[in-house]
Amino acid sequence: MKLLMLGTTGRGTKELLLEAKRRGIYTIVTDNLSVEKAPLKLLADEYWMISTADIDILEEKCREEGVVAIMNGISTFNISVCMELCKRLNLPCYCTPESWHYTIDKRQFKDLCISCGVPVAKDYYLSKTPSEKELSEIQYPVVVKAIDQSANRGMSYCNSKEEVLAACEYARSYSASDTVIVERMLKGHEYTAWYALADGKASLVNFGIMFEQAGYPSNCYSVTTTETNKLDLYLKEIDPYITTAFNKAGCKEGLAWIEMMLDDDGHFYVLETGYRMSGDMMALNHKNVCGFNTYAWLVDIATGVKHSYSDLPDPERKLPERCGCTYILWSKDGGKISEITGLDEIKKLEGINLNIDGMLNVGDVVKKHQYLLVITFDVATEDEMIDVIKKINASVTVKNDTGADIVIRFDGFERLKAIAKEANKLGEE
Structure with a gap:
């Protein structure tokens, strides 16, 4: 059995490789980093110098080499690649694009929580160009978040209308979406x-x-x-x-x-x-x-x-x-x-x-x-x-x-x- 690991920099990758090797699985690691920058490649039985962004090339290589399992560490990009490759090659993958998007889209996740009775902070809807009515309904302090970022990237704490307007632009600068989340600040x-x-x-x-x-x-x-x-x-x-x-x-x-x-x-x-x-x-x-x-x-x-x-x-x-x-x-x-x-x-x-x-x-x-x-x-x-x-x-x-x-x-x-x-x-x- 051959297992392909996508990427070398994601945390948990080493432990996944060791678990696979413990089972006698033939392990392969791929990305475009040199061995000097990615010494973890030497832990695997084989490594490829193919970027995980080159999905078509990886698909062809997997077919040629008889790869029957694909994994990655915590990289959100490589999880998306893993889902696509597994779909093309008809291989198992624990998540699907439909379930994965709740990790990326904070608005969708928050709506899901509300529908299931999971407590979340009160939020306020703002259009791309907020009206005075929308802004007047906000009770401060609030936090403004990018809809598709984690680790608090693009996030601001605000105590006034002026700060909220600036924070919305800041959040959008990190995001692929115009939608932002404005919600009661928790402490x-x-x-x-x-x-x-x-x-x-x-x-x-x-x-x-x-x-x-x-x-x-x-x-x-x-x-x-x-x-x-x-x-x-x-x-x-x-x-x-x-x-x-x-x-x-x-x-x-x-x-x-x-x-x-x-x-x-x-x-x-x-x-x-x-x-x-x-x-x-x-x-x-x-x-x-x-x-x-x-x-x-x-x-x-x-x-x-x-x-x-x-x-x-x-x-x-x-x-x-x-x-x-x-x-x-x-x-x-x-x-x-x-x-x-x-x-x-x-x-x-x-x-x-x-x-x-x-x-x-x-x-x-x-x-x-x-x-x-x-x-x-x-x-x-x-x-x-x-x-x-x-x-x-x-x-x-x-x-x-x-x-x-x-x-x-x-x-x-x-x-x-x-x-x-x-x-x-x-x-x-």
Whole structure:
């Protein structure tokens, strides 16, 4: 059996390749990057120098080489390519264009949520040239979003009519659509929930909380952890309704996640969804802490293994016994990377299933507020989690061409402790 992996830079690609190789599957990787820039190609049994944008060429090559399975990591572009290639070659693919578009179109996803009883923030309709009546109905503060972007690209917070008008133009500059979303601004912690899907049913794999470093953009989430509060509230307010929404969207198999905010009013409001693995590499924690192997699940589907409802993991109803954590090191400034130190030191930490994901190399040019490295690990308690984060902070540096250390280091440990205290209290009840 030959499996083609689309792209080398998407997170999770390495783990998918290792899972396929563990099964004795012949693996091929393709993109137009050199081996020097994409050393992951050397992990596969074979690699092609064909861009994933060259679908016609890839189709012909797959037919010639007898490829019978196609996959990719988290790249949204490559997921679209995978769907098209699988359609042409009559190969299995967990998602379809009809179900996938809810990941891209925030308006369609929000309408889907409303139809299924999933709570979302109140929004306001604005035409391309808003009327005074439309603008007068807005209650501030609001957030303006591009309809087809993730990671808060094209997003603005507004407190006046003038700010809204400017924010709409800013959102459209990121978008392929004239449509923007204007909605009540929520304030509070963000959370993520991950689901496994089979037979049109969804089972909650994990519910986690996200923390940003104070003083930096709210979308720069440094820490995501399974050590969370409010699981009971989530199971009451969101879980029964979002599983219905996944089914209505046509998400029959594979996996999906949603992000939401616990607003100051004490209720959850769903923000967006992804019908794919999340970029924070929490799938490793789900494997090590929650007992669900995302990579095996996806390789199954790509290679023709059909999951049934009975294959789904038991839905999470209490917190895992161990604490899983993803620590993302963001850049506080841009520039060309001149030095990366400390990674060998933290790799020596024992008993925590530590993994470092990142294609970062000396000589790479990075922008302000982008991922540098994604570090996952699991420990027994929140105190141990904090201790590991402190060791990473003390060890790892990434310098740009001016000699400045550009790592954003998380130090909101009191917030972590407060959430963990509440979570532990819930576990004792």
